[in-house]
Amino acid sequence: MVVDDTSPSSTEEDDLNIYRAFPNGTLLGEEKAPGLHISLSQFAFGKRTLFSDFELDLPAGKTTCILGPSGVGKTTILKTIAGFIPLAEGSAINATDGKPVQDRLAYMDQRDLLLPWASVIENIVIGDKLKGEKAAYEKAESFLQDLDLQEYRYDRPDKLSGGMRQRIALARTLMGEHPIVLVDEPFSALDAITRYRLQQRFVSMMKNRTVLMITHDPLEALRVAHRIYIMRDRPVNLSDPISPHNQPPRQATEAQYQAAIDRILYELGLTEEDW
Amino acid sequence: MRLIRIMTTFIGLIALWAVIAKINDLPKFILPSPQDVLISFSERYDILFQHSLTTALEIGLGLFFGIIGGIISALLISMYQPVRQWVMPLLIASQALPVFAIAPLLVLWFDYGITSKVVMATLIIYFPVTVGFSDGLNRTPTAWRDMAAVIQAGSTSRISNQIRQYRYIRIPFALPSLASGIRVATAVAPIGAVVGEWVGSSSGLGYLMLHANGRMQTDLMFAALLILTLMAVSLYYLMDFCLRKAINWQTDQNLM
Numbered sequence: 297m298v299v300d301d302t303s304p305s306s307t308e309e310d311d312l313n314i315y316r317a318f319p320n321g322t323l324l325g326e327e328k329a330p331g332l333h334i335s336l337s338q339f340a341f342g343k344r345t346l347f348s349d350f351e352l353d354l355p356a357g358k359t360t361c362i363l364g365p366s367g368v369g370k371t372t373i374l375k376t377i378a379g380f381i382p383l384a385e386g387s388a389i390n391a392t393d394g395k396p397v398q399d400r401l402a403y404m405d406q407r408d409l410l411l412p413w414a415s416v417i418e419n420i421v422i423g424d425k426l427k428g429e430k431a432a433y434e435k436a437e438s439f440l441q442d443l444d445l446q447e448y449r450y451d452r453p454d455k456l457s458g459g460m461r462q463r464i465a466l467a468r469t470l471m472g473e474h475p476i477v478l479v480d481e482p483f484s485a486l487d488a489i490t491r492y493r494l495q496q497r498f499v500s501m502m503k504n505r506t507v508l509m510i511t512h513d514p515l516e517a518l519r520v521a522h523r524i525y526i527m528r529d530r531p532v533n534l535s536d537p538i539s540p541h542n543q544p545p546r547q548a549t550e551a552q553y554q555a556a557i558d559r560i561l562y563e564l565g566l567t568e569e570d571w
Numbered sequence: 572m573r574l575i576r577i578m579t580t581f582i583g584l585i586a587l588w589a590v591i592a593k594i595n596d597l598p599k600f601i602l603p604s605p606q607d608v609l610i611s612f613s614e615r616y617d618i619l620f621q622h623s624l625t626t627a628l629e630i631g632l633g634l635f636f637g638i639i640g641g642i643i644s645a646l647l648i649s650m651y652q653p654v655r656q657w658v659m660p661l662l663i664a665s666q667a668l669p670v671f672a673i674a675p676l677l678v679l680w681f682d683y684g685i686t687s688k689v690v691m692a693t694l695i696i697y698f699p700v701t702v703g704f705s706d707g708l709n710r711t712p713t714a715w716r717d718m719a720a721v722i723q724a725g726s727t728s729r730i731s732n733q734i735r736q737y738r739y740i741r742i743p744f745a746l747p748s749l750a751s752g753i754r755v756a757t758a759v760a761p762i763g764a765v766v767g768e769w770v771g772s773s774s775g776l777g778y779l780m781l782h783a784n785g786r787m788q789t790d791l792m793f794a795a796l797l798i799l800t801l802m803a804v805s806l807y808y809l810m811d812f813c814l815r816k817a818i819n820w821q822t823d824q825n826l827m
Contacts, residue, residue, distance in 0.1 A: 379724065380717045399725030409718055412820040413743045423722045426735050452820055472722065 329475035329506040330391040330400075331356035334377060337386035338531075339369075346372055347532045352508075352525070354476075356392060359499070359507040359544065361521035362534075363514060363560060369532050370510040371406075371480055377508065378403045378478050391476075402474035406481040408465035410453040416440070417449040420468050432471065439467040443497075459490035463497070470501055477502060479509040483516065495519050499545040514560045518548035524556075526563035535563045603790035608797070611790040618779070619791075623798050625775040629685055629764040630806065633692020637760075638753060640693065641700025645749075648701070649708035649741075650733065666698050671766055678771040688772065692763030696756040703752020707745025708737075715740050750814040757810045761803045 331354055338348040346369045354360050364370050375381050377389060379398055391397050410419045420439060421431035440446045443463045445456075453461055462482060469477065482498070483491040499520050511517055517524045518540060526535035540546065540556050548557070585605050592604040599607055612619065644662075648655045670691055681687035719740055723732045768777025776795045783791040 375717075378717070378721055380720070401721065401724070403718070403721045405714055405718070407714060409714055411715075411740065411743065413746075413818075422739060425739050426719050426722045426732075427726055428731060428735055454820065 328393075329357045329504055330393040330395070332397065332476060332506055332508075333388075333390045333392065335388050336373070336376060337384045339372065339376065339381070339384060345531045350532065350534075352534065354506050354508055355523065356506055357504045358522040359502055359505075359509060359520055361517040361524045362508070362510045362527050363517045363524060363564070364510070364512065364527035364532075365564065366512055368527055368530070370512075370527060373527075373532075374403075374478050374480050374508065374510055377401075397476065400474055401476045401478065402469045402472055404465060404469040404477065404479045404482050406484055408453070408458075408461040410461055410464060410468075412453055415450045415452060416445065416456070416464055419453065419464060420471055422468060423472050435471065436467070439471070443467060457490075458486050459494060462486060462494060466494075466498065466501060475505055477505050477507045479507060481511050482509075484511070484513070491516070492519075496545045514557055514564070515548045517560070518553055518556060519546050520544050524560065526560060528563070528565060600787040600789045603793055607790040608793045611788075611794045615791055615794070619794060619798060622774055622776050622779045622795070623802065625685065626761070626764050626768070626777065626799070627802060629688040629692055629767070629775065630760045630802075632685075632689045633696055633763055634757065634760055636689065637693040637696025637756060638700050641697050641752065641756075642704055642749070644697070644701045645704035645708060645745075646737070648705045650737070655705075662698065662701065665694065670695055670763060674766050674770040677767065683771050683773055688764045688767035688775065691767040692760055695759050695763035699755040699759070700749070700752040703755070704745055704749040707748025708741050710748070711741045711744050715744070746818050750818050753814060754807070754811060757807050758803070760806070761799060765799065 334350070334352040334354070336347060336350040339346045350373065352360075352362075362370055362373070372381065376383065376387075378401065383389070389397050391400070411422065414422070417433065417436050417440065418425075420436040421433060424431040437446070437449070440449055443466075445460060445463060448456060448460065453464070456464070462485075466482070469479075483494055486494065495516060502520075509517075509520065521544060522539065524538040524540075526538075527533070528535075538556055538559060540553060546553065589605045592602050595602070603611075644658070648658060673694075674687075674691060677687045677690050681690055716736070719732075719736045723736075726732055764775065765777035765780075768775040769781055772778045776799050780792050780795045783789070783795065
């Protein structure tokens with residue numbers, strides 16, 4: 297049931313469409329996003345080993361999804377890669393271009409983490425301010441325009457719906473033009489329709505970046521990812537990669553993805569008795 | 572509606588007071604009736620006003636220095652771990668001593684004038700402000716600190732990173748806690764000033780009350796007491812109003 301990654305990389309027409317849909321967010325300057333090789337020796341909560349000898353390769357400029365049940369350790373691994381948890385001895389995170397990783401990395405939490413006292417536009421430029429750089433208000437404005445949120449630019453986040461807030465968080469994450477983006481279930485708190493629309497936007501905004509996203513939703517993974525891994529057991533194991541045909545965003549409910557969905561559910565531990 | 576409620580309570584209490592004074596037929600120097608107090612108000616308003624001004628000034632200056640001092644201490648305590656370890660026990664010890672106990676010393680050191688009362692009010696105000704603000708600064712959700720850490724990963728200057736983190740995330744986050752500290756401080760601020768005046772002074776409502784008490788001018792004492800109450804209550808509500816206007820956002824409870 298292995299699905300091969302034989303589909304051609306995106307066509308020029310694809311690029312053009314995405315550029316039209318999102319003229320500002322996808323430009324990454326001169327630098328090309330590197331791939332990432334992650335090798336984590338071990339991590340334990342007390343006596344319970346969460347992972348040992350965990351290896352993961354992220355292909356350059358592609359979105360990789362790790363799918364797994366709650367509590368399996370997805371977030372811990374993402375936080376380790378982000379640098380929130382110190383690396384154990386023998387662990388390494390290397391970029392394929394050999395340059396340092398830490399300062400080229402953006403992290404998006406499952407909560408939007410908008411600052412409640414700051415206006416929408418100030419929230420988007422918070423990265424510049426924290427780095428002590430001149431705040432790029434023009435760029436923030438163009439993000440807001442692309443996200444149809446211009447009219448809210450001076451409002452506080454508590455005036456906005458969950459979907460709007462998550463869009464702003466997405467804009468804030470991408471303001472820094474980081475080639476590597478780590479994303480922790482960004483849409484899990486949203487309703488189905490909003491999530492669906494945002495996933496599409498997410499794909500166009502993340503184009504050409506090296507993205508690692510974790511989720512527990514198989515349809516979400518199929519919709520946005522170039523490559524999908526299933527994570528389970530303890531210490532965790534990764535499945536063989538699943539690389540569906542066609543470029544994301546995919547209409548994951550289409551019949552052609554049924555095999556992939558079945559496989560994901562099987563890898564997650566669903567048996568026929570559960571039907 | 573709120574105003575009506577306050578007025579009802581106020582008028583009800585005065586009526587109760589009038590009834591008690593009437594029924595028991597107590598001498599004026601034990602419990603003056605509201606009318607007696609009113610007369611005392613109208614006859615001695617110049618003195619009352621003058622002494623109120625002194626007390627108000629003491630409370631105001633005490634609040635100013637106490638809040639400024641509290642904010643600076645809280646920032647230092649939260650930014651530098653050693654300061655916290657050295658200063659926290661001192662801070663707590665300073666609060667364990669009742670201000671009544673050190674009041675004579677302060678009068679001895681700072682004279683009978685306004686300074687000793689301002690120092691006393693400052694001491695009382697300083698503690699809740701420091702504790703409230705430093706608590707808020709240290710409770711900044713980890714998720715925001717992590718977010719800042721990722722954003723600042725490329726920049727090498729630790730100290731300016733920290734300062735910016737305080738400026739844009741921690742201090743705004745801690746402002747509601749600071750506001751709670753200031754509210755508590757505002758409520759207790761008059762204690763410092765009045766205790767100081769009791770111990771030794773030549774003006775202020777505390778001085779006037781002590782003086783009137785000694786001369787059995789209980790009606791004047793009641794008048795001073797009423798002014799002090801009114802002053803404390805309106806100061807509290809004024810402060811509360813300003814703080815509410817200034818800090819009007821809701822922090823997401825999920826983050827805590």
